[in-house]
Amino acid sequence: MTALRFVARRLLIGLPVVIGVTLLVFVLIHLVPGNPARNALGTRATPQAVAALEHRWGLDKSLPEQYGRFVGRLATGDLGTSTSYNEAIGPLVARRLPVTLWLIVYATILACLIGVPLALLAATRPGGWVDGAVRFVSVAALGLPSFWLGILLAEWLGVRSGLFPASGFGEGFAGHLSSMFLPSLTVALGVAPLLIRALRAEMLTVATSDYVVTARSKGLSRWGVMRRHILRNALVPGLSVLAVSVSFFVGATIVVEKIFALPGLGDLMLQGISSRDFQVVQSVTLVLALLVIVVNIIADLATGWLDPRIEVR
Amino acid sequence: MIRTALALLVAGALVAGCGGESSSKSSGPVQKGGTLRLATLHDVTDFNPFTMTDNDSIRAVSQITEGLYKTDARGKVVPWLATGDQTSADGLTHTMKLRPGVKFSTGKPVTSSDVKWTLQKVQGGETWSFLMTNIKSIGTPKPDTVVIKLKQPSAALHAVLALFANGIVPANYGGEKESAFAQKPIGTGPFQVARWDKGSKVVLERNPTYWRKGFPKLDKVELIGVPDDSGRISQLRGKQVDVAVSPPWPQVKSLQSAGGLGVGIYAPSQIRALALNTKKAPFDDAKVREAVSLALDRNAMIDAALAGNGKPAGSFLAPSVPYSSGEQDGAADVAQAKSLMQQAGNPTATVEVILPSGEQVFNTVAQIAQQNLQAIGLKVKLVSLDQAAALEKYQEGDYTATVTGITSDILDPSELVSYYVASEGFTTGVDTKPVAKLASQAEQEADESRRAQLYAELQQKVADEHAFVPLMAVPYSYGVSDTVKGFAVNGTGIFDLSNVGVAKGS
Numbered sequence: 001m002t003a004l005r006f007v008a009r010r011l012l013i014g015l016p017v018v019i020g021v022t023l024l025v026f027v028l029i030h031l032v033p034g035n036p037a038r039n040a041l042g043t044r045a046t047p048q049a050v051a052a053l054e055h056r057w058g059l060d061k062s063l064p065e066q067y068g069r070f071v072g073r074l075a076t077g078d079l080g081t082s083t084s085y086n087e088a089i090g091p092l093v094a095r096r097l098p099v100t101l102w103l104i105v106y107a108t109i110l111a112c113l114i115g116v117p118l119a120l121l122a123a124t125r126p127g128g129w130v131d132g133a134v135r136f137v138s139v140a141a142l143g144l145p146s147f148w149l150g151i152l153l154a155e156w157l158g159v160r161s162g163l164f165p166a167s168g169f170g171e172g173f174a175g176h177l178s179s180m181f182l183p184s185l186t187v188a189l190g191v192a193p194l195l196i197r198a199l200r201a202e203m204l205t206v207a208t209s210d211y212v213v214t215a216r217s218k219g220l221s222r223w224g225v226m227r228r229h230i231l232r233n234a235l236v237p238g239l240s241v242l243a244v245s246v247s248f249f250v251g252a253t254i255v256v257e258k259i260f261a262l263p264g265l266g267d268l269m270l271q272g273i274s275s276r277d278f279q280v281v282q283s284v285t286l287v288l289a290l291l292v293i294v295v296n297i298i299a300d301l302a303t304g305w306l307d308p309r310i311e312v313r
Numbered sequence: 314m315i316r317t318a319l320a321l322l323v324a325g326a327l328v329a330g331c332g333g334e335s336s337s338k339s340s341g342p343v344q345k346g347g348t349l350r351l352a353t354l355h356d357v358t359d360f361n362p363f364t365m366t367d368n369d370s371i372r373a374v375s376q377i378t379e380g381l382y383k384t385d386a387r388g389k390v391v392p393w394l395a396t397g398d399q400t401s402a403d404g405l406t407h408t409m410k411l412r413p414g415v416k417f418s419t420g421k422p423v424t425s426s427d428v429k430w431t432l433q434k435v436q437g438g439e440t441w442s443f444l445m446t447n448i449k450s451i452g453t454p455k456p457d458t459v460v461i462k463l464k465q466p467s468a469a470l471h472a473v474l475a476l477f478a479n480g481i482v483p484a485n486y487g488g489e490k491e492s493a494f495a496q497k498p499i500g501t502g503p504f505q506v507a508r509w510d511k512g513s514k515v516v517l518e519r520n521p522t523y524w525r526k527g528f529p530k531l532d533k534v535e536l537i538g539v540p541d542d543s544g545r546i547s548q549l550r551g552k553q554v555d556v557a558v559s560p561p562w563p564q565v566k567s568l569q570s571a572g573g574l575g576v577g578i579y580a581p582s583q584i585r586a587l588a589l590n591t592k593k594a595p596f597d598d599a600k601v602r603e604a605v606s607l608a609l610d611r612n613a614m615i616d617a618a619l620a621g622n623g624k625p626a627g628s629f630l631a632p633s634v635p636y637s638s639g640e641q642d643g644a645a646d647v648a649q650a651k652s653l654m655q656q657a658g659n660p661t662a663t664v665e666v667i668l669p670s671g672e673q674v675f676n677t678v679a680q681i682a683q684q685n686l687q688a689i690g691l692k693v694k695l696v697s698l699d700q701a702a703a704l705e706k707y708q709e710g711d712y713t714a715t716v717t718g719i720t721s722d723i724l725d726p727s728e729l730v731s732y733y734v735a736s737e738g739f740t741t742g743v744d745t746k747p748v749a750k751l752a753s754q755a756e757q758e759a760d761e762s763r764r765a766q767l768y769a770e771l772q773q774k775v776a777d778e779h780a781f782v783p784l785m786a787v788p789y790s791y792g793v794s795d796t797v798k799g800f801a802v803n804g805t806g807i808f809d810l811s812n813v814g815v816a817k818g819s
Binding site for chain 1 (some may be wrong): 355359360363391439440479492495500511513514537538539540541543544545547548550551553650677699700702704705706708739
């Protein structure tokens with residue numbers, strides 16, 4: 001019950017953030033030159049045809065009025081109609097959301113699979129050569145831009161070796177699992193270094209605490225102490241880092257979806273921007289903002305579960 | 314075809330002989346059936362043939378609908394759903410018999426009323442009506458006979474009827490709502506829509522009622538939108554797709570030598586140009602414009618931007634369009650340009666050249682142009698804008714100079730010529746009255762050699778303005794796996810997949 005109330009409260013607090021984000025995007029996209037009606041009709045359209053289409057789409061109204069209509073529709077659960085796809089945006093977004101969710105979840109799992117063992121290895125013998133190597137690699141990996149890394153992975157693991165599809169979403173669960181591996185790995189490699197560094201630092205701090213010293217003095221094995229006392233306690237701050245990183249994924253998906261030709265929300269957003277499909281851009285931003293909020297709520301709930309001292313209210 | 318080329322549409326015609334098959338080194342007989350996976354630039358954005366303007370939508374719908382006439386792979390306009398045209402002596406009345414036994418994919422036979430409805434829909438629409446203004450009336454004396462009456466004789470009629478938008482669809486959308494039809498258009502073509510995953514791909518399946526026996530060879534076609542250049546090429550090399558449009562020019566050589574695939578290079582039917590706004594200094598001075606045209610090193614542009622695969626353009630009409638004055642030698646004459654600049658008083662203001670971003674060819678061309686113009690004393694600043702913004706500035710005349718492109722959707726000069734006249738010389742602000750007069754004479758001229766002469770005169774007039782300065786003619790190119798047989802592209806840049814097969818074992 002408290003958890004439910006917590007979720008409801010956090011969603012309410014998130015509301016102004018979402019409204020702020022849509023307002024900002026609305027203003028920004030209207031500042032950029034470029035006319036959706038002209039784009040849709042092509043270069044040979046007469047000025048009259050462009051004006052008629054602008055009227056039909058309500059683009060001849062004042063900006064506050066246009067934003068008001070957007071919010072008004074939103075209140076009834078209607079995201080509006082895409083001008084470039086000539087289709088309701090709700091279903092358009094719904095078809096693309098799974099691709100982006102796949103990417104985020106898969107990347108999170110891969111980031112943990114890479115990050116947690118490496119952090120454990122590094123923290124077991126701080127200052128040893130393994131620790132040095134892990135720290136060096138993670139600093140180096142932090143500097144790799146995902147657009148470059150993605151292209152390299154697609155070339156080596158996709159085209160040259162043929163191990164994984166170089167791009168696309170694939171068909172069916174197994175198809176997605178293999179097609180989404182490279183894009184998810186690209187995102188995961190961007191986030192894993194942060195996770196490794198946070199976990200390692202936290203584990204080293206915990207390792208010097210009294211209860212760890214006590215546990216050791218009782219004769220528990222090195223590994224047992226590591227797993228039961230150090231890792232579990234270090235996971236809490238690690239999780240916060242991960243939650244922040246996942247919010248960052250949402251931005252990274254735009255780049256990664258383009259490189260790997262994934263028909264997800266980021267790709268829809270890019271297409272919306274280039275065709276000046278204002279409704280699509282606003283709606284996708286809204287969905288992505290909600291996604292970030294939901295991820296953070298989940299992280300907070302998980303933190304409460306891992307560490308009962310932290311109360312979820 | 315506008316969105317991607319930023320410009321004035323794509324399409325064009327084909328030089329005879331250029332449209333052959335691109336690759337067929339490999340083994341294995343062509344099988345009946347099979348699936349062709351083709352990576353396009355974008356997914357179809359609009360499936361309504363009457364309103365679409367982008368290349369990928371046009372190429373897709375061209376597999377679904379067919380017109381009374383058709384542009385074939387040799388760049389000829391041939392009778393298709395019509396069996397021919399009986400023209401009256403005054404050239405105003407065209408009587409066309411429909412090919413017997415042609416049915417829509419719904420199974421319903423095509424009649425003259427479907428033809429009339431389709432052509433009138435285009436005539437009354439917003440997008441392509443400018444090509445149809447010469448049609449006075451469309452009569453349907455018999456279910457298999459159409460009579461088209463013109464206001465003035467026109468040599469362009471058959472090319473216009475071959476425009477994709479004039480592909481015949483059932484009258485009144487076959488009883489469907491327009492919005493439903495625009496999701497799943499119906500035609501007489503070799504394929505029909507099986508599925509459309511918007512923003513991702515279109516799946517076409519064979520039309521079981523197709524009138525040409527033994528065609529299409531394929532069971533299924535997937536048109537997959539892959540906007541990223543390297544993504545498309547990765548998919549082609551990784552065998553996730555069989556054909557990929559527009560491989561980046563610098564990679565064409567390495568792709569050709571990679572084995573297992575080839576690159577088909579078709580007719581040079583897209584013109585890239587530098588548009589100079591004659592209403593803005595310093596280009597209000599014709600001498601400065603001429604100096605610019607002389608200073609440009611077109612051959613260097615072709616080498617750098619197209620890896621040599623292009624021709625220096627001498628006209629706004631691509632070499633593939635009939636009556637085009639076509640090519641020039643492309644050599645710059647810097648000395649003459651400098652002397653013209655001197656006569657113009659060596660203007661010193663900085664010239665802003667708008668560069669539509671995100672396209673490598675435009676980017677390279679603009680940079681070379683910048684160097685060329687600086688060599689004759691003009692200060693040039695490149696302003697990179699995304700395509701929608703660049704298009705708006707150009708279309709509204711709110712620019713000094715911009716790199717741009719233009720293509721023809723029909724195999725006749727009349728489309729681009731009428732657009733030139735209507736748009737003050739492709740929005741360069743020139744007076745187009747003299748050209749308008751020549752254009753109307755040329756279109757009505759029945760004598761072939763006289764018509765060619767008129768069009769040559771017209772193109773010279775446009776060239777002498779040095780306002781829309783043609784740079785180079787760019788071919789359409791496709792990366793094609795060796796397992797694909799019979800892939801060909803017509804002069805308007807549209808592929809015909811009815812003859813395509815995939816080899817066994819692919």
